Every structure is written in structure tokens, then in C-alpha cells.
Amino acid sequence: MQAAAIDRFGPPSVLTLRTLPVPEPGPHEVMIALHAAGVGIWDARMRDGAWWPTDDPTFPIVLGTDGAGTVAAKGPRVRRFQIGDRVWAYEYANPKGGFYAEYVAVDADQVGRAPTQLDLLEAGASAVTGLTALQGIDDVLRVGPAKTVLIFGASGAVGSLAVQFAKRRKARVLGTASGRDAARLVRRLGADAVIDARSGDAVEQLRALAPDGIDALLALAGGDPLGRLLPLVRAGGWIAYPNGVEPEPKPRPSVRVRAYDAVAGPREFARLDQAVAEAKLRVPIAAVYPLEQAAQAHERIEKGHVLGRIALQIRGR
Ligand SMILES: NC(=O)c1ccc[n+]([C@@H]2O[C@H](COP(=O)([O-])OP(=O)(O)OC[C@H]3O[C@@H](n4cnc5c(N)ncnc54)[C@H](OP(=O)(O)O)[C@@H]3O)[C@@H](O)[C@H]2O)c1
Incomplete structure (x- = not known):
């Protein structure tokens, strides 16, 4: 072959x-x-x-x-x-x-x-990006209706699917993306608002969008732009990231941070199949x-x- x-x-x-x-x-x-x-x-x-x-x-x-x-x-x-x-x-x-x-x-x-x-x-x-996105949204962050979720790195391979899986849970979905094409893609996939995490006023923009704080954040990239936004996750909120994201988000006493790996299995693929249908996944x-x-x-x-x-x-x- x-x-x-x-x-x-x-x-x-x-x-x-x-x-x-x-x-x-x-x-x-x-x-x-x-x-x-x-x-x-x-x-x-x-x-x-x-x-x-x-x-x-x-x-x-x-x-x-x-x-x-x-x-x-x-x-x-x-x-x-x-x-x-x-x-x-x-x-x-x-x-x-x-x-x-x-x-x-x-x-x-x-x-x-x-x-x-x-x-x-x-x-x-x-296959793997779908498992990673779904398990981050459903299993680690347990995203549900009326929650405000931030997908950090929403235009990437995992993020573009995570936006849609979070939206199907009727959450309010915010995403980060850089450049007009990326922002347009993330909005088309269902995000309620998109900010550029690298812009100088990203913190102010996010605070205006989520004055009560972010309930759950899925981090698909690390570094300073992420670090600046992390304090906006509310006390009692959740941060999840798949292993491989570097530098790893730093834990904060009032916020739960969990790293995870995508898991494949008969049950996992059956759930992903169902989520693809529910989200009409693109x-x-x-x-x-x-x-x-x-x-x-x-x-x-x-x-x-x-x-x-x-x-x-x-x-x-
Ligand atoms: N452990 C597991 O099971 C597992 C499974 C799948 C993926 N992963 C890991 O998950 C991560 C995401 O994977 P992926 O395939 O979605 O990667 P990707 O397609 O490269 O997406 C990364 C996203 O993060 C953004 N980004 C990168 N650096 C940034 C920065 N400094 N500030 C703001 N945004 C930034 C990118 O946007 P720009 O285009 O604007 O840079 C892009 O939207 C990777 O680290 C990968 O190794 C782990």
C-alpha cells in the first residue's frame, strides 16, 4: 500500500x-x-x-x-x-x-x-477533533442552557466544532478568533460574539460581553492572550483544556481547572454521532x-x- x-x-x-x-x-x-x-x-x-x-x-x-x-x-x-x-x-x-x-x-x-x-x-x-470538542463541552465543562461559555481558539480544528457543540446545549457562546475571515467563520458556526484575544482591549471587550463573568472556558491555545482573559472566569467556574495546550493555564483557587485527553470507544463514538446530528455539525x-x-x-x-x-x-x- x-x-x-x-x-x-x-x-x-x-x-x-x-x-x-x-x-x-x-x-x-x-x-x-x-x-x-x-x-x-x-x-x-x-x-x-x-x-x-x-x-x-x-x-x-x-x-x-x-x-x-x-x-x-x-x-x-x-x-x-x-x-x-x-x-x-x-x-x-x-x-x-x-x-x-x-x-x-x-x-x-x-x-x-x-x-x-x-x-x-x-x-x-x-474524528479526534470531534471527540475532543464534545468531551470538553459535555463531560468536563458540562455546558448547559443559559451558561456563558468562552471557546478560546474558536476558529481552529477543535474550537470550530466546540462552538457548535456548545450552541446545541443552548449556551451563550463567545469565541476568540483573529482576522476577519476567522471571526466570520466562528460567527457562521453559531457563536454569539467573537473577540480577538490578541487585541489590546480584549479584556474590556470580554467584560462588556459577560459582565457577570464566564461560566466555562475551553482553552485550545495557551500563552499571554489566554492568561489575560482567565480572571474573567467567575468564581466557581470551570476551565478545561486538552493536553497539548501550552503553556498550560494556571490554576486559580476559586476556579476549577482540568486537563483532559480525547477518549475513543464505542460509547464515545455513539455519543459523537448523536451530537453531530443534534448540532447539524459543519x-x-x-x-x-x-x-x-x-x-x-x-x-x-x-x-x-x-x-x-x-x-x-x-x-x-
Ligand atoms: N489531548 C488530546 O486528546 C488532544 C486532542 C486534540 C487536540 N489537542 C490539543 O488541543 C489544542 C488545539 O488543537 P487544534 O487542532 O484545535 O489546534 P489549532 O487548529 O491550531 O487551533 C488553535 C486555535 O488557537 C488559536 N491560537 C493559537 N495561539 C494563540 C494565541 N497565542 N492567542 C490566541 N489564540 C491563539 C488559533 O488561532 P489563530 O489562527 O488566530 O492563531 C486557533 O484558533 C492543541 O494544543 C492540540 O495539541 C489535544
Whole structure:
């Protein structure tokens, strides 16, 4: 099969197309013929070696943590899926290889049925970001009606979905975004108001929008612009951020701060499927690259200011 892989950690140019064996599904695994894979900033950190989870990497490494396609084969203990099912999946540092490939073999528990509302490119671009956004909004922040929620980094891959999941809970959703295009996108996705967190009067703007304080804040980036807004979270409020956000938001005595990781599982994918339908989810995709241009996709993601997600299209071009 064709796959985009690395033989050593390094810059985007180490990521090249090559022919590798198709991974065999184990007894509880599903082999997916991938239509599309998501590209995340964490993929770039894995490529350059900053975040590889083991001391002893086995090269070549096929990158990619999520994607969507159809079931091509399955192990004898897999009951939930049939050959040909449309699925999406998320697995971090899969030892059998990642999603920048024509085929991936993953544990069936990391796989869900792709929502009928999404095409396979949209599903491939939103498996892990969808889980991250939904679990932040529903499980960690427990966003509900009439709550004021701030999505910090609302135009990015996770933020653009979190805005919609919070809105479906009938919350008042505020977002941060920089530049006219990003602000317009976040408003189109349902945010009630958008501010530029890097602007000099961001604190005053947010205070005017939420005079009683912010009930819940989902932080998808760290640093000084976030630090200036954190005091506006009211006493008793919540701050959540997925691990990877740096620098990590500093705890405050009267505010609960929780870091979390996206979790994949049959129940998690079923909940995400339902939330996609409830939110009539739109998946903003900033750019689509063919598999052989995975290195260019990494160059693009490292430049920053991506509106939504970057995806690799593997089949169906
Ligand atoms: N642990 C997990 O399970 C998990 C899963 C998924 C993601 N994550 C982490 O979650 C974070 C967000 O992921 P993502 O894919 O949504 O990233 P992304 O697409 O790059 O989005 C980041 C957002 O933050 C904004 N931003 C960045 N730096 C900023 C700054 N200094 N001030 C204000 N805004 C800033 C960006 O806006 P601009 O365009 O204006 O810069 C963008 O909207 C990453 O750290 C990722 O590693 C963790």
C-alpha cells in the first residue's frame, strides 16, 4: 500500500510517500480502507520527535491519528462491523501504523460508524477533533442552557466544532478568533460574539460581553492572550483544556481547572454521532492535500492560523 511515513524524526521533508505492507488486522481489529485522514499539529510534534511516546521508535513510522473510510477486513472477534461499513477511527501512535496510508488496522473499540450527515472527507477530518470538542463541552465543562461559555481558539480544528457543540446545549457562546475571515467563520458556526484575544482591549471587550463573568472556558491555545482573559472566569467556574495546550493555564483557587485527553470507544463514538446530528455539525476544512503531499500539509499546519482542519484525501479524488 501507499503510505506517508518517516525514517527519522525531523522537518516536514522527512515525510515521504513509500510502498509498505498492508497491516493485517488482529482478532479484535478492523482494517479500514481509508478515504481521508486528519492532519493535526500533534502529528507535526510526533514527526519532529518532540512527542514520540516510546524511547525506542521502530521506523518507518506511518503518521496520522484519525481518519475515515470503509471496513476492508476484520478479525474473527469483531462483531460490531461488517465489510463495507462507513467508519471513522482515532488511535494515538498505533503500533501497526497511522492513518496517512491506504489502509490502517485498529482495535475495533477505537472505531465508530461514520455519521450519515458527514461525507468521508468531513468524517476523516473530524474524528479526534470531534471527540475532543464534545468531551470538553459535555463531560468536563458540562455546558448547559443559559451558561456563558468562552471557546478560546474558536476558529481552529477543535474550537470550530466546540462552538457548535456548545450552541446545541443552548449556551451563550463567545469565541476568540483573529482576522476577519476567522471571526466570520466562528460567527457562521453559531457563536454569539467573537473577540480577538490578541487585541489590546480584549479584556474590556470580554467584560462588556459577560459582565457577570464566564461560566466555562475551553482553552485550545495557551500563552499571554489566554492568561489575560482567565480572571474573567467567575468564581466557581470551570476551565478545561486538552493536553497539548501550552503553556498550560494556571490554576486559580476559586476556579476549577482540568486537563483532559480525547477518549475513543464505542460509547464515545455513539455519543459523537448523536451530537453531530443534534448540532447539524459543519466541519470546516481549510485545505485538502493528496497523500503524496503530506509534507506540504505539515508545512501548512506549522505556519499556523488554520481555519478548521487540514485533511489528506487518500481515495475518491
Ligand atoms: N489531548 C488530546 O486528546 C488532544 C486532542 C486534540 C487536540 N489537542 C490539543 O488541543 C489544542 C488545539 O488543537 P487544534 O487542532 O484545535 O489546534 P489549532 O487548529 O491550531 O487551533 C488553535 C486555535 O488557537 C488559536 N491560537 C493559537 N495561539 C494563540 C494565541 N497565542 N492567542 C490566541 N489564540 C491563539 C488559533 O488561532 P489563530 O489562527 O488566530 O492563531 C486557533 O484558533 C492543541 O494544543 C492540540 O495539541 C489535544
